[in-house]
Amino acid sequence: EIVLTQSPGTLSLSPGERATLSCRASQSVSSSYLAWYQQKPGQAPRLLIYGASSRATGIPDRFSGSGSGTDFTLTISRLEPEDFAVYYCQQYDSAPRTFGQGTKVEIK
Amino acid sequence: EVQLLESGGGLVQPGGSLRLSCAASGFIFSNYAMSWVRQAPGKGLEWVSVISGSGGSTYYADSVKGRFTISRDNSKNTLYLQMNSLRAEDTAVYYCAKNLVSALAASRDAFDIWGQGTMVTVSS
Numbered sequence: 001e002i003v004l005t006q007s008p009g010t011l012s013l014s015p016g017e018r019a020t021l022s023c024r025a026s027q028s029v030s031s032s033y034l035a036w037y038q039q040k041p042g043q044a045p046r047l048l049i050y051g052a053s054s055r056a057t058g059i060p061d062r063f064s065g066s067g068s069g070t071d072f073t074l075t076i077s078r079l080e081p082e083d084f085a086v087y088y089c090q091q092y093d094s095a096p097r098t099f100g101q102g103t104k105v106e107i108k
Numbered sequence: 109e110v111q112l113l114e115s116g117g118g119l120v121q122p123g124g125s126l127r128l129s130c131a132a133s134g135f136i137f138s139n140y141a142m143s144w145v146r147q148a149p150g151k152g153l154e155w156v157s158v159i160s161g162s163g164g165s166t167y168y169a170d171s172v173k174g175r176f177t178i179s180r181d182n183s184k185n186t187l188y189l190q191m192n193s194l195r196a197e198d199t200a201v202y203y204c205a206k207n208l209v210s211a212l213a214a215s216r217d218a219f220d221i222w223g224q225g226t227m228v229t230v231s232s
Binding site: 033035044088096097101 | 143145152153154155158167169170203208214216217218219220222223224225
């Protein structure tokens with residue numbers, strides 16, 4: 001099973017700042033089968049990024065994904081008030097599909 | 109509008125059973141594999157099970173194998189999760205989720221549409 005470790009656990013930033021979230025895999029994720037999801041309290045997760053760097057439908061271009069192999073990054077270029085949430089990475093390269101433990105982006 | 113709506117959650121005693129449903133609308137249901145993903149209170153996400161678009165192929169997480177059964181009725185655009193021998197550690201919000209592009213259960217695919225979730229509490 002591929003274990004995904006996200007860092008930091010919590011990111012305290014102000015609106016307008018840049019957020020950089022990390023996701024490290026215990027073994028290589030081939031062909032960048034990695035996704036990022038956003039979850040707000042009481043809501044279902046929402047797909048942001050798939051294939052490590054492709055934005056899902058309707059996702060603003062301030063969200064970008066990068067990386068390959070074992071190291072992946074989600075960047076939010078300028079935080080909007082609605083971006084404060086928990087973010088999860090997920091690998092879908094091998095079974096079972098696994099998620100990271102999440103990074104909370106909170107208002108500083 | 110593409111939508112998934114779960115139902116069937118509730119309070120059940122340890123060892124009991126429950127069947128969850130997920131009604132789909134706004135897309136050709138049989139064209140996509142579907143999964144169940146759960147989230148224990150205050151915890152992260154855990155994939156539970158997946159079924160192919162035809163229903164002929166299924167996979168399970170080790171934590172639920174032999175106790176849970178995923179199925180679908182494409183004529184009713186509905187996904188199911190039959191949960192037996194429930195344990196306290198099965199307590200969670202259960203989400204159904206749609207594959208982004210593929211009908212194959214074993215495909216490498218992200219989840220682009222999620223339901224709002226249904227809460228399952230296993231407690232005496």
